[in-house]
Each structure stands twice: as structure tokens, then as C-alpha cells.
Amino acid sequence: MTALTTLAERFRPGAPGQGRRGLTYPKALLLVAGALFLLSVVRMITDENSLTATDQWVSAMTFAVPIGLAGLGGLWAERAGVINIGLEGMMMLGLFAAGWIGWQHGPWAAVAAGIVGGALGGLVHALATVTFGVDHIVSGVAINILALGVVQFLAKQWFGNEGSAAADAGGNDKQSPPMDRIEPFSVPGLSDWLGDLAGQRWFLISDAAGVLRALVHNVSWLTVVAVLLFVGTYLLLWRTSFGLRLRSCGENPQATESLGVNVYLYKYVALIVSGALAGLGGAYLAVLIRMYQDGQTGGRGYLGLATMIFGNWRPGGVAAGAGLFGFMDALQTRGGGAVVHATLLLFALVLLGLAVWQYLRGRRVVAAALAGTAVLLWAWYQATDTMPLELVTASPYLTTLLVLTLFAQRLRTPRAVGKPYRRGQDS
Known part of the structure; x- marks a missing residue:
């Protein structure tokens, strides 16, 4: 236990060489309050009430959950030292399994089937990478390609077979029969x-009420399950000895093995859980529209x-990133060009604030670049009234790329992620 404690101290956030310490709760709450304040300011200036409307944020959560x-599945895999590019394929397996079981046995059985389908994909990835030492990227890409082919083949055989019960119930080559909601x-x-x-449209107060109402209005039970999984992942991986051992497999598996930990077992568990979470994301999509659909x-x-x-x-951080993407996806889906156009002003204000922060930290070149980008976004906002359809559709992806670029220097990858590991091998 002393050796394990030493390992924990070595890998704790903020230790030498381990990157910066994560956000504290007061800082996180301050950031949330600041974001809400900016949304309220932009809403007042642009008169785009959908920015803080309840339906907008309900849609944002719907898009964010899968x-x-x-992302949570990827976290489990990479914290154990295995890159999981195959998340897309595992989601496909979960989606198909949910559609196959759901129309026969109901939506909750579909959720369970999706978890099992994704977990099987994770098991295949574990077998390839952990047992046989296949390159992680190669294995993940192979799973994505294999899952796509398997799912399309089975859909034709089971849902599109003329005269079958599934076809009579409304299934075809591209979709399963509908399930209950x-x-x-x-x-x-x-x-x-x-x-x-x-509805009063008061500054900040009404905006906060609109956002908070999304947490208590038309909430999916699967969204609640997803929130519990995020909380459970944090408690399990950062507050238990099991989590410490699993994370140490992704930092220094040789040192972990020397403490008597079965590294192979922990990697298998992590990848099966990773696949199960991705499969649950696929099942969420199937339950959302009540069927499996190709693509x-x-x-x-x-x-x-x-x-x-x-x-x-x-x-x-994963939850925040998914929320950001879900928010932008909901904006372009529900609001279109006008409301996405309003986000130009929002991002201009955010970048201006970041520029001031970087200037105060002595990073004047970075501050100048951020300020220049903010000015360009503001000029774009002033010169136009809406956004082209192509940019509206691409806005979630552009936003994700922008955020990843801005915060790339603050990232710290697990040390041993993607590196081959064989039992008894020196580091």
C-alpha cells in the first residue's frame, strides 16, 4: 500500500511534470456564471431569445449525451493506456443491437442490448491490442470498418428480408421497426x-431561469443515467484504489506491474467499459428516434x-466539451443562420476576455492574436445579418476546432497511452 500511495503521489495532478491542476469548484462555478452573463448580454444585444430558451437547452442536452x-468511453480506455479510435464502430454496434431488440422487447431492453453490443466491440479491441499487441490505431480503424459492414449486412438480413416479421412491422434495409418511447x-x-x-425576459434572471428549466422540463431518463455515469466515473477512477490502479496502467504499466497489479486485466476492464459506454451512446440515438437507422x-x-x-x-472536461458541441449543434438545427450569426458576437467577447487574461499573464503575442481574432469576428458580425447555410452546418465542428486550438497547451496525455506493453517488459 505504501508503494501504491507513492505511485499515486507521483501521478497526482499538479505534481512535477504532470501539468496544471484542474479547475476547483469555485472557479468552475465562476466560469459557468460568466458564460451565462455573456449569453444574457448577447441575447439582449441581438434579440435572439433562443440563445437561452429552454427548448434550445433541452435540445443541446439531447445532442450532447451520445x-x-x-467521450467518457474514450476516457476509460486512454486512462488505462489504450487508444480507442473504434468508438464510432462500437456506437454502431450499440445502435444496431438497440434497434434489433427494442422493437421486440421495448426501449429499456434496447438500452441493455446497446450496452452489450458496444461492450463486445470493446472486448474485440482489448483482445487485439492487449493480448495480441496490434497497433491501437489499426485495431480501432478496423473495428470501425468491420462494424459498419456487419451492421449493414445484418440490417438487410433481419430488417429488410421480405416476408419477415421485422419487414412486416415496418423495417427495411436501412432501418428497424419502431419501438416504444x-x-x-x-x-x-x-x-x-x-x-x-x-418569459419575463429580464436581464440575466430570465436567462438563468430558461437554462435551469431545461434541467427539470422534458428531461430524458437516459440523460439522468448519463449524468450518473459521469459522476460515478469520477468517483470510481479518482476516489478509489481500483481507479488509481487503472489510471496507473496508463501512466507507467511497468511500475504498476511491479506492485502486483494485473495490468492486462485492468486494460480489459477499461476497454469493455469503454465499449459499453459507446454502445449506450448508440442506444440513446436509437431510443431517441425509436428505431435503428443506417448512418x-x-x-x-x-x-x-x-x-x-x-x-x-x-x-x-468531457461533459463541458460535449455540452459545447451539443449547444452549437442545437443552435444550427433549431435556430439556423440568424441565431448562429449571434454567436459571432459571443465568441468575439469570449476571445476578447481571453486576450485580456493572456496579456495580464505576460503573453502579449498570444493576447494580440486573440484580440485580432476577436476584432475580425466583431467586424464579421457587423457586416452581415445571417450565416451561409454551409457555415451554419459546420459551426459545431469549427467551434470544437477553435476551442481545441486555444487550449491545446493545457492538455496532458496519459504518459503510456498508445505505447505497446508486454508483461515483464522493461520500460
């Missing part, structure tokens, strides 16, 4: 009160990897 679950819930009283407050994952597994990197391999 991406966040994929999981009804969302609202908190009575509180939801109505916050709705009335949001429904839409690259969300890759976006999950981006949120994992943005989140610095921490659950809170």
Missing part, C-alpha cells in the same frame, strides 16, 4: 415557475474523442 458517452419527465411546480420567470451515429464517436481531448481526460 457525444459525451463516447421512453417518456420524458418534468418536475411539477418548479418547471412552470421557471418557465414563467423565463445514424454520424461520426459522433470521433466527436467523442475530440471532447475527451478537450476535457483533458477528465470527466468534467
Whole structure:
């Protein structure tokens, strides 16, 4: 236990060579309050009330959950030292399994089937990378390609087979028969009160009410499950000896092995959980529209990897990254060019604030670049009234790229991630 404690001290955030310490709760709350203040200011200036409307934030959570679950799956894998590019394929397996089981046995059975389908994909990745030493990237790409082919083949055989029960129930080569819906819930009283407050359109107060109402109005039960999984991941990986051992496998597996830890076992567990979380994300998509549809994952597994990197391999950061992408995706889906145009002003203000912060820290070149970009965004906002459709569609991806670029220097990858490990091998 003493050796394990020493290892924990060596790998703790803030230790020499381990990067900067994560955000404290007061700082995180201050950032949330600041973001809400900026949204309120932009809403007042642009008169785009959808920026803080409840329906907008409900949609944002809907878009964010599958991406966040994929990112959380990537976190489990990479914290154990294995790159999981195959998250997209595991989401496909979960999506198909949910559609296959869901129309026959209901949506909750679909959720369980999605978890199992994704976990099988994670097991295959573990077998290839941990047992046989296949390159992590090669294995992940192979899983994505294999999953796509398997899912499309099985869909034709099971859903599109003329005369089958699935085809008679509405299935075809591209989709499964519909399943029952999981009804969302609202908190009575509180939801109505916050709705009335949001309708007043008072500065900041109504905006806060509109955003908070999204937490108690038309909430999916699977969203609650996802939140619990994020909290559970943090508690398990950062507050237990199991989590310490698993994370040490991604930092220094040789040292971990010397302490008597079965590194192979922990990597297998991490990858199975990783696949299960990605599969749950796929099941979420199936339950959302009540069926499996070909191509429904839409690259969300890759976006999950981006949120994992943005989140610095921490659950809170992954959730924030998924929320940002979900917010932008909901804006372009619900509001279109006009509301996305308003975000130009929002980003200009954010970059201006970052420029001031960097200037005060003595980084004048970075501050000048940020200030220049802020001026360009402000000029773009002033010169136009809407955004072209192509840019509206690409806005979530451009936002993710911008954020990753700005915060790239603050990231710290687990030391041994992607590196081959064989039992008994020296570092």
C-alpha cells in the first residue's frame, strides 16, 4: 500500500511534470456564471431569445449525451493506456443491437442490448491490442470498418428480408421497426415557475431561469443515467484504489506491474467499459428516434474523442466539451443562420476576455492574436445579418476546432497511452 500511495503521489495532478491542476469548484462555478452573463448580454444585444430558451437547452442536452458517452468511453480506455479510435464502430454496434431488440422487447431492453453490443466491440479491441499487441490505431480503424459492414449486412438480413416479421412491422434495409418511447419527465411546480420567470425576459434572471428549466422540463431518463455515469466515473477512477490502479496502467504499466497489479486485466476492464459506454451512446440515438437507422451515429464517436481531448481526460472536461458541441449543434438545427450569426458576437467577447487574461499573464503575442481574432469576428458580425447555410452546418465542428486550438497547451496525455506493453517488459 505504501508503494501504491507513492505511485499515486507521483501521478497526482499538479505534481512535477504532470501539468496544471484542474479547475476547483469555485472557479468552475465562476466560469459557468460568466458564460451565462455573456449569453444574457448577447441575447439582449441581438434579440435572439433562443440563445437561452429552454427548448434550445433541452435540445443541446439531447445532442450532447451520445457525444459525451463516447467521450467518457474514450476516457476509460486512454486512462488505462489504450487508444480507442473504434468508438464510432462500437456506437454502431450499440445502435444496431438497440434497434434489433427494442422493437421486440421495448426501449429499456434496447438500452441493455446497446450496452452489450458496444461492450463486445470493446472486448474485440482489448483482445487485439492487449493480448495480441496490434497497433491501437489499426485495431480501432478496423473495428470501425468491420462494424459498419456487419451492421449493414445484418440490417438487410433481419430488417429488410421480405416476408419477415421485422419487414412486416415496418423495417427495411436501412432501418428497424419502431419501438416504444421512453417518456420524458418534468418536475411539477418548479418547471412552470421557471418557465414563467423565463418569459419575463429580464436581464440575466430570465436567462438563468430558461437554462435551469431545461434541467427539470422534458428531461430524458437516459440523460439522468448519463449524468450518473459521469459522476460515478469520477468517483470510481479518482476516489478509489481500483481507479488509481487503472489510471496507473496508463501512466507507467511497468511500475504498476511491479506492485502486483494485473495490468492486462485492468486494460480489459477499461476497454469493455469503454465499449459499453459507446454502445449506450448508440442506444440513446436509437431510443431517441425509436428505431435503428443506417448512418445514424454520424461520426459522433470521433466527436467523442475530440471532447475527451478537450476535457483533458477528465470527466468534467468531457461533459463541458460535449455540452459545447451539443449547444452549437442545437443552435444550427433549431435556430439556423440568424441565431448562429449571434454567436459571432459571443465568441468575439469570449476571445476578447481571453486576450485580456493572456496579456495580464505576460503573453502579449498570444493576447494580440486573440484580440485580432476577436476584432475580425466583431467586424464579421457587423457586416452581415445571417450565416451561409454551409457555415451554419459546420459551426459545431469549427467551434470544437477553435476551442481545441486555444487550449491545446493545457492538455496532458496519459504518459503510456498508445505505447505497446508486454508483461515483464522493461520500460
